[in-house]
Amino acid sequence: MSRKFGAVAVAGAVTLGLSVFGLTGCGGASGSGGNGELAGQTIxxxxPWSGDEQKAFQKVLAVFEKQTGAKVNYTAAGDEEPxxxxxxxxxxxxxxxxxxxxxxxxxxxxxxxxxxxxxxDVEQQVDAHMAKAWKNFGTVDGKLYGVYFKAANKSIVWYNDRLLTQAGYQPPATWDDFVKTVNSLSDTGVAPLxxxxxxxxxxxxWFENVYLQTAGGEAYDKLAKHQIPWTDPSVKHALQVLQQVFQPKLVADGNAGAxxxxxxSSVTKVFSDAPKAAMVFEADFxxxxxxxxxxxxxGDDARFFPFPAIGKPAGKPSGSVVTGGDAAVAFKDDKATMALMKFLASPEAGVEWARSGGFLSPNKDMPLDSYTDDLTRAIAKQMLxxxxxxxxxxxxxxxEFGATKGAGEWKDLQDFLGNPADVDGTAQRLEADAAKAYHT
Known part of the structure; x- marks a missing residue:
């Protein structure tokens, strides 16, 4: 769902000199047709990126152009890209x-x-620098097509440090503590969420983070493919857990207002000069x-903690992260195309954008000090x-099920937020809509 929010502003661009890694290091020129070997080639x-995101990505492409002599033309297609x-x-x-x-x-x-x-050689680059999960995300029927370049950490709760500190609370690590904290905050007159x-x-x-922790990765994968129904007890249990915080007294302006x-607006409700809530859940963006x-x-007024661990002892992190991301795929397999694919899988490819801000890399070998602030480094470290x-x-x-405004899963979970007591009805509506979309 990394594109559902759309393009976001990227703060202050900083140009990175090529000497940081050297052209032959980390999948540089020697692995990407260097020394002008691709001169005269156009890719x-x-x-999906436009605005500041497009400018940041074009800086990345400029590094490849300088290394190889190739010319890369980028066209922004927005959310209608497919x-x-x-x-x-x-x-x-x-x-x-x-x-x-x-x-x-x-x-x-x-x-x-x-x-x-x-x-x-592209697959070898992915194997060398990406966790197996990222390779799996880009694999279809046993063949690797997608090289993930940009990631999103979607297991984060952001909080207003002043409000939590004044109320005497520490960021909760477990779901039980999270539920206790939001209820205690509500009792003091502060809207928690x-x-x-x-x-x-x-x-x-929200649902995916709860479901991953309560049902586990195997069930998560099956539900994603509709190999188990949305009326399964595991889905109902996740909705019951979510129900604990989707309560009118815990939500700024109540459920109807939400x-x-x-x-x-949910973000500004927490971090405006006159905040209306203490916390908001969403990704690094x-x-x-x-x-x-x-x-x-x-990093000062605005801080984060990982999505609370469900069913784990205090002091034990969940170890689970829901992510999104953007992958490069190739419609051609000529030398220049595959050279750019290999470059995008290298640790150095993301450094330029990381220095500009508004970026997380799935590449485990991109140095964390490429990010310009401690908070982004912490978010990346949690994900990796x-x-x-x-x-x-x-x-x-x-x-039609997972990405359509006013329909499918979006609408069914909105109805659940409006009436969180209706767990069975929500599960039934989710299953009916999923069956139509998956043609099962």
Whole structure:
């Protein structure tokens, strides 16, 4: 669901000199056709990023151009990218490479036979620098197509440090402590949570974090593929756990008000000069909204803690992270195309964007000091160190179920927020909508 929020502002660009890693290190020029070997070659790339995100990515591409002599043209397609790509494929003019956020779209294009599996040297680069989970996310029917370049950590709770400190609370590590904390805060007159119920995708992220921890990774994968029904007891149990915090007294402006609150507004409710809530759950990109829309200082006024561990002893982190991300896929398999794919899998590729801000890399060998602040480093470290990492479930679903405003999972979970007592009815509606979307 990394693209459901859309493009976000990237703060102050800082240019990184190529000498930081050296052109032959970390998959540099010698592995990407260096010394101008690709001079005269043009590579067309289509992606979702526009505005400041596009500028940051073009800085990354400029590093590759300087190393290889190739020219890379980038076209922004926005959130309609899968549709744009389908038209280009049908017209016989696909780009060399596309950046896709949805594993479902990668699988669709791969099974249509229009994507090219990566070459052996690209796969070796992925094996060397990525955790196995990221390779699995980009693999379809045993072949690697997607090289993940940008990631999102979606297992984060952000909090207003002043409000929590004044109330005498420490960031809770376990779900039980989290529930106790939000209820205690409510009793003192502080609204504990801002919930962006108007944007159904945020509710899917709430559910996915709870479900991963309560049902486990194997069940999570099966539910993502609709191999178990949404009426399964594991789904109902997750809804019951979520029900504990989806209570009117715990949510700023009550549940009805939350259903009128969009994502950006949920963040400003916590970090404005006159905050209306103490905490908001969402991914690392909350930091960009804080920086762009409030006077709060990320890492000082605005801090985070990992999504609370459910069913684990105190002091034991959950070890589970729900993630999203953007992967490069190739519609052509010529030398220049695969050279860029290999570069994007290298540790040095993400450094330029990391220095600019608004970026997390799934590459375990990109130095953490590439990030410009301690908070982003901590968020990246939590994601990279997770024992159990799973891709956003709604991004794996057919769009009519997992990515459509006012329909499917988004609408069903909005109805649940409006009436959290209706666990059975919610599960039944989710299953009915999933069955239609998955054609089962």
């Amino acid at each position: 067309e790339v289509t992606g 549709t744009v790509l389908q038209s280009k494929v049908q017209g016989g003019a696909p780009p060399n490479i596309a950046i896709l956020a949805q594993p479902g779209a990668i699988a669709q294009f791969a099974r249509e036979g229009v994507l090219k599996p990566v070459t052996a 801002a919930v962006a119920g108007a944007d159904g995708w945020t509710l899917t992220d 259903l009128q609150t969009d994502f950006s 909350v930091g960009q909204v804080i920086a762009s829309n409030t006077k709060a200082k990320v 160190g997770a024992d159990d990492i799973r891709f956003d479930m709604s991004d794996q679903a057919p769009a």
